[in-house]
Structures are given as structure tokens and as C-alpha cells.
Amino acid sequence: MSILTRISAESSIRLDFLSVVVRTADHRYKFYTVPKVSGGERVIQHPAREVKFLQRWIVSNVLSYAPVHPAATAYRRGTSVRNNALLHAQGRFFLKLDFENFFPSIRDTDVKSLLTRISPILPVALTAEDIDIVAKIVTRYGQLPIGASSSPVISNAVMYEFDEAMSRLAQRFTCIYSRYADDIVFSTNLPYTLENVLKDVRQYISVHTAPALRINEPKVVFNSKKRRVRITGLVIDSSNDVSVGRSEKRKIKGLIHRFNVDHLDVKSISYLKGYLGYAKSVEPKFVHALANKYGQAALDAIFTAETARRKR
Secondary structure: OOHHHHHHHHHOOOHHHHHHHHHOHHHOEEEEEEEOOOOOEEEEEEEOHHHHHHHHHHHHHOHHHOOOOOOEOOOOOOOOHHHHHHOOOOOOEEEEEOEOOHHHHOEHHHHHHHHHHHHHHOOOOOOHHHHHHHHHHHOEOOEOOOOOOHHHHHHHHHOHHHHHHHHHHHHHOOOEEEEEOOEEEEEEOOOOOHHHHHHHHHHHHHHOOOOOOOEOHHHOEEEEOOOOEEEOOEEEOOOOOEEOOHHHHHHHHHHHHHHHOOOOOHHHHHHHHHHHHHHHHHOHHHHHHHHHHHOHHHHHHHHHHHHHHHOO
16 A cells, blocks of 8 residues: 555545645745844745645654654754753863754755665555655655754654764764754863864765755854853853853843833733743743742733733
8 A cells, every 4th residue: 555545544535636735745835934043034934734734644654763863852752952951061162063954955865765764664664656755745846844844853863873973973082962953062071172073073974965964164163161151042050050041031031021011012922921931941940030039920920911912
């Protein structure tokens, strides 16, 4: 039974319609932009409902069986930016880098290689034609789209061999390695080590061209605890714990004050609500301190005010 026939039988969606969706999937996306933290805008490619359905089926029934390396800390249950930063909290020296156009650098050929490699462990038997269909569903014009629910899962699975190689490299240099999406961090307590690590990372990428990774050169950073260390957006503090950072704390406090004097609109309240949830997951003691300062009732009011104001 082909994979589209299986999907049709399980979903009661006509096979001929699914075939048309796959054939025309590249054209079934909407686009919008979101601001980048570093400046500029990122284009999000949002798949149509029928493409999204197929991608989610593929994730649940195929891609969820692909192994993910322990060093990959994004897009997995039980891990977070906090977990990623804590891996490096005991280090003294840090190398940080990321990749240009990370998702689009992963191509349909990489997806096909992944599916061929994991085929023996899948509960769904995939023919060569099925593999082509899956690759067509989860890519757009041969690249992983930024905005598809399947892209994060695929990126982790495709990067397994890279993560394994980097973990061996880190062990050789007495370092800790982690990857959060395209954010790479090496940390160590040994001086004059990470320059050599970077040389070996460059060498690996030059030899292994699938996926076609390119280091974002302006964002290569060497750092030490002599200065403030920020990893995946979080600050490692003097007690080797992680924090959202002083500037973010001031921003949250300012928003709470403006909320208390009724100077926040619905959009800003929603932003504050998300920021508080993020802070609680990263640094719960800070949110506890906010409750002591402003009162727990005041914080609770933030989470109910958004809905109340929308009803006005």
C-alpha cells in the first residue's frame, strides 16, 4: 500500500485529491514576515490546511521515529532554552556560532537520504516513490520551508550525524557541545582551546556538504566569564544559573507598571502575558519576586485582563 493510499484510508480523504495536493504543494503557501531579533525581517511560509495535514501525518507516522541526538536541545519534549544554557553554565570559555538560512539549507535530497537511512526502523514501509512523495510534502521548491510544522523535526533528524561529529569533537577537546536549532555552543574550562575547535568545525563543514551548512561569519563569537555570557537568549549569572537578563527584567517591570495604571493595549497585554510565561519557565524565582512586589492578584489580573478588554 502506497503512503498516499494509507493516508486516504485513514483519513477518508479521496486519493485523487491527495495526489493533486502533493503535485501542487509548492503553490499552497501563504507568506508573512516577522521581525528578527538581530534586525530585519524573516519570511514565514505558512502551508495551506491540506498541506499542513499531510505534514502532520508524516511527522506522527514517519518522522517521529527518526533518532535525534542528545546534543540537540530544540524542538524536543523535556528540553528548552534553559536546559540548553545550563549545559554550559559551568564553563569559563565559550564559542557561539550559527548558520545562514538554516532550514532552506536542508534540501529534498537530504530528506530522501534521511528516509532511506531510517526506513528499516519505520512502522510504515516506504518505497522509492513514497520517499519522493514525502520529500515533496515537507519541502517547498526543494527546501525546508520556514513555517511548516515538519521542518523543525526534520532538521533535528537530518543533523544527527553533524551532532554526533561535533560531540566527538567536543570530547576530544574537553568541551561541552550543544545545538539549539541553528545556534551552536561549545564551552570549556581550558583556555586557548576553542580557536582550534572552530577550525575543525570549518573543516568538517567543508568536507561534508549535505546538508549545505554555511557559518554565519558575523555572528561567530568567542566569550568568557570575564564578560556577560548570553546563550540562546539567556544570561549565565554569577552563581552559574541562568537568567532572562537585567534588561529583560526591567522591561517586564515597566510593562507591569503600565498595566497597573491602565496604559497597556490588548496587544501589549498579550505580549506581557507571554513574557511572564517565558520568564517563569526560565527563572521562576524572578516571577516569585514579582508576585511579592506587586502582589499575586496583580499578576493574575494580567492573564484575565486581555480577555476582558477584548469584550469591551
